[in-house]
Amino acid sequence: MYFAALLARTEDGWEASDTELDDVETLSDLTELAQEAAAGDADDTVLLFIEQEDVWFGVVRVDGEEDPRIYVSDAAAASRSSYGEILLTDELLGREPGSGDEDDLEDLTDLDGTEDGEPDPDEEDDDGATAGEAVPPGPLGDTRILEDLGLAEKELLALSSDVLAEIAEALGASEVLETVR
Template structure:
């Protein structure tokens, strides 16, 4: 079971709203949703946090500050990779992948191998699954911007120590937004 909420920082404090992620397919969609929440709260140039949680498996925080690129923190990347909502957050950039590498067909010969590569390449090479398809390598544990909440009172060490079902509540409590988050839970 998933929980998703938006916390928008306004002049009057934090405003929370639950959110449906059914129509969200990309990080860009999620960022647009967050910016809409800022506009509705009358705080276009301020901060909105998107909280996503899958029971005790993992949680993610996406921070959108005005028109800046979103910042992402995920408590357990491997667990998030097994989730459709987690896959939205696990961008190529976050995973350290070159997004153009998979689409670069110019380096392939007509037999489907890369220039200079033997057509009889071993299927068990590192980076490939037993069926010859590239293996997705996602690290277990935290990934992303560990300083995402540092200026809001949650240092990196504290964020990294959070886990379990109460993690988002603990973050909201440290932000002074526990009551508004609980109203949408």
């Protein structure tokens, strides 16, 4: 089960809205959704929270027309989620765009018993990592994503339970987030 909410910072404080991610397929879709939530001012800061039942959470921050900033609490867990995969861009994972296994013709034609697309766990890639280690466990992304809003990097990394409520509390937006929960 997922929970997703948008928090937009306006002149009058934070405004929250529950959001459906059914039509979201790419990071561009998420960014557009956040920009639409900017209440009349294209320069407003908008945060998109995505949480999967205390397994992982992600924060996407959009400041006006700038590229989105992303933080994911557990990249390996998020990689097993359709919404998490949207956040785990090639850039965030430190890969060249389009270098994923799904684009590798050799992987599609490999006849060593893994021809159905399953990676061989003993096979090493060019970086010396074995297959299945493509997405690192633990936090990934911009750990300072909320620092200027009142939540330091160290505090973000230490969050463990009821994470979105703790983030909202640090931002002074707990009441507005609770209205959409």
